[in-house]
Amino acid sequence: MEVSKWASGEYESGKHASGQAASSLQTCKLANLRTCKLANLIITGFMGTGKTSVGREVARRLGWEFVDMDALIEERLGMSIPEIFATYGEGFFRRQEKELCRELAQRRGLVIATGGGALVPEENRRVLGESGLLICLTCEVDELLRRLGEVEDRPLLEVADRRRRIESLLAQRREAYGRIPHHIDTTELTVEEVAERVIELLRSEVAMERIPVRTPGGGYEVHLGRGLLARVGDLARRRGLRGRAALVTNPTVGGLYAPAAVESLRKAGFDPLVIEVPDGEAFKTLDTVRFLYDRFVDGGLDRASPVFALGGGVIGDTAGFAAATYMRGVPLVQLPTSLLAMVDASVGGKVAVDHPKGKNLIGAFHQPELVIVDPDVLATLPEGEFRAGLAEVIKAGVIGSPALFEHLERRGAEPLEWVIGEAIRVKAAVVEEDPYERGRRAVLNLGHTFGHALEVLSGFSLRHGEAVAVGMAIAAEVAVGLGLCEGSVRERLMALLRKFGLPTACGGYEPE
Numbered sequence: 001m002e003v004s005k006w007a008s009g010e011y012e013s014g015k016h017a018s019g020q021a022a023s024s025l026q027t028c029k030l031a032n033l034r035t036c037k038l039a040n041l042i043i044t045g046f047m048g049t050g051k052t053s054v055g056r057e058v059a060r061r062l063g064w065e066f067v068d069m070d071a072l073i074e075e076r077l078g079m080s081i082p083e084i085f086a087t088y089g090e091g092f093f094r095r096q097e098k099e100l101c102r103e104l105a106q107r108r109g110l111v112i113a114t115g116g117g118a119l120v121p122e123e124n125r126r127v128l129g130e131s132g133l134l135i136c137l138t139c140e141v142d143e144l145l146r147r148l149g150e151v152e153d154r155p156l157l158e159v160a161d162r163r164r165r166i167e168s169l170l171a172q173r174r175e176a177y178g179r180i181p182h183h184i185d186t187t188e189l190t191v192e193e194v195a196e197r198v199i200e201l202l203r204s205e206v207a208m209e210r211i212p213v214r215t216p217g218g219g220y221e222v223h224l225g226r227g228l229l230a231r232v233g234d235l236a237r238r239r240g241l242r243g244r245a246a247l248v249t250n251p252t253v254g255g256l257y258a259p260a261a262v263e264s265l266r267k268a269g270f271d272p273l274v275i276e277v278p279d280g281e282a283f284k285t286l287d288t289v290r291f292l293y294d295r296f297v298d299g300g301l302d303r304a305s306p307v308f309a310l311g312g313g314v315i316g317d318t319a320g321f322a323a324a325t326y327m328r329g330v331p332l333v334q335l336p337t338s339l340l341a342m343v344d345a346s347v348g349g350k351v352a353v354d355h356p357k358g359k360n361l362i363g364a365f366h367q368p369e370l371v372i373v374d375p376d377v378l379a380t381l382p383e384g385e386f387r388a389g390l391a392e393v394i395k396a397g398v399i400g401s402p403a404l405f406e407h408l409e410r411r412g413a414e415p416l417e418w419v420i421g422e423a424i425r426v427k428a429a430v431v432e433e434d435p436y437e438r439g440r441r442a443v444l445n446l447g448h449t450f451g452h453a454l455e456v457l458s459g460f461s462l463r464h465g466e467a468v469a470v471g472m473a474i475a476a477e478v479a480v481g482l483g484l485c486e487g488s489v490r491e492r493l494m495a496l497l498r499k500f501g502l503p504t505a506c507g508g509y510e511p512e
């Protein structure tokens with residue numbers, strides 16, 4: 001047997017990178033592959049969870065190449081795994097796995113079924129995880145015992161009490177498996193059903209846009225894609241969050257979306273405490289924050305416990321301020337559900353509550369760990385709120401994206417995902433340049449100086465976005481008066497605001 005053959009990677013030559021794989025990548029609308037880094041699909045999990053059968057089935061459906069790491073090691077070394085263990089010992093086998101992980105990570109279009117222990121070392125998870133989507137299959141012990149039956153090619157199971165052995169191996173690997181972002185419980189599923197879920201996950205991952213936002217402390221990503229609410233847990237776990245968590249929402253949004261978010265968090269191993277606060281700007285106060293602190297303390301939240309803010313800008317700001325200050329700051333995840341919160345409030349790290357003397361007077365900068373934007377939830381957003389959010393989208397067009405502004409003029413707000421993504425990119429670029437609002441960030445306040453005043457004067461009967469629309473109209477008028485803006489620009493802005501049914505005047509004030 002030639003061990004050197006193995007190290008040389010001879011197996012690979014001429015067998016891979018097929019055109020077939022490349023073409024099926026396209027059928028999966030995988031244009032985002034480069035940014036998503038989803039060149040491969042890696043299926044791992046304990047022995048008996050179905051990695052090989054599922055991997056083969058997924059590869060067949062996608063038209064990708066299938067690689068079974070254990071089989072490949074056996075082929076290269078010319079001996080079975082029990083023989084490798086018996087001859088060279090487990091350490092040798094693990095080294096072969098490590099080398100193979102590095103080798104496969106260089107390739108594209110593979111569905112890889114790993115050995116059960118292959119991704120236990122952190123380095124192997126990182127190397128393969130950078131090359132594609134990692135999925136861990138799980139299964140209950142009784143079913144594992146049934147599936148594994150009397151198999152004799154598993155050296156780790158050559159013991160009298162298999163149940164005990166399985167339970168102890170699972171306990172040893174719990175931490176490592178827990179760090180893999182996606183889990184699918186196969187206990188009651190057929191191979192075909194698991195394959196279907198794997199492909200669903202891949203599609204949702206590919207369809208998801210990831211907008212990076214750099215911050216002085218590192219950065220985070222805005223994840224944008226339909227159906228992402230059901231993936232909150234996975235995405236948060238991928239960011240390294242875990243354990244006890246708080247999901248802060250209000251009865252309006254919570255009644256609609258908290259169950260899906262909670263289910264996703266539980267599946268990903270979180271233990272979420274749902275906290276509802278009353279709906280409305282009137283509750284964006286220190287009293288509400290104090291109420292949240294009490295619930296956090298009573299609920300046993302510690303310094304590592306993430307706070308998930310599920311709602312519009314009011315929830316994002318209030319829960320965000322509580323997260324910024326509880327135990328000197330705990331991780332925050334923004335789950336914006338209004339258009340305004342998606343394109344504006346959830347990105348940039350400003351969190352605040354109102355004071356009787358003014359809006360947002362008590363606040364902090366506290367960057368989120370991640371922001372998850374699922375445009376599907378906009379289906380239930382009242383029309384007036386949607387329109388108000390469009391004011392911030394128009395503002396983004398004015399300050400940073402002529403393409404967005406023209407798109408809104410010519411084609412309206414569809415396709416919504418592109419419009420939302422573009423507005424977020426504008427905001428991200430501005431806050432990256434000026435994270436603490438010392439200069440450039442002031443452009444984000446276009447329409448807000450007058451807007452805030454109008455919002456307060458109206459006793460908040462005017463929505464934030466509507467007030468911003470009027471504020472932008474007034475600002476344009478003033479700018480024209482000062483010779484800083486051409487009249488034609490003001491006309492285009494006014495026409496666009498009207499097109500979306502937004503106010504351009506208020507309380508008798510007519511900018512024209």
Ligand SMILES: NC(=O)c1ccc[n+]([C@@H]2O[C@H](COP(=O)([O-])OP(=O)(O)OC[C@H]3O[C@@H](n4cnc5c(N)ncnc54)[C@H](O)[C@@H]3O)[C@@H](O)[C@H]2O)c1
Pocket residue numbers: 250252253256279280281284311312313314315317337338339340341344345346347348349350351352359360377378379380381382385388464465
């Ligand atoms: N932090 C920032 O950088 C920043 C930026 C802009 C605005 N803001 C703040 O954001 C707040 C305004 O945010 P907003 O416009 O989202 O208001 P909001 O949070 O009050 O939400 C508007 C209404 O829509 C409901 N709602 C939200 N999502 C829904 C959904 N998917 N389905 C059904 N109902 C839904 C809410 O419960 C609420 O009744 C203001 O307090 C403003 O100061 C903050």
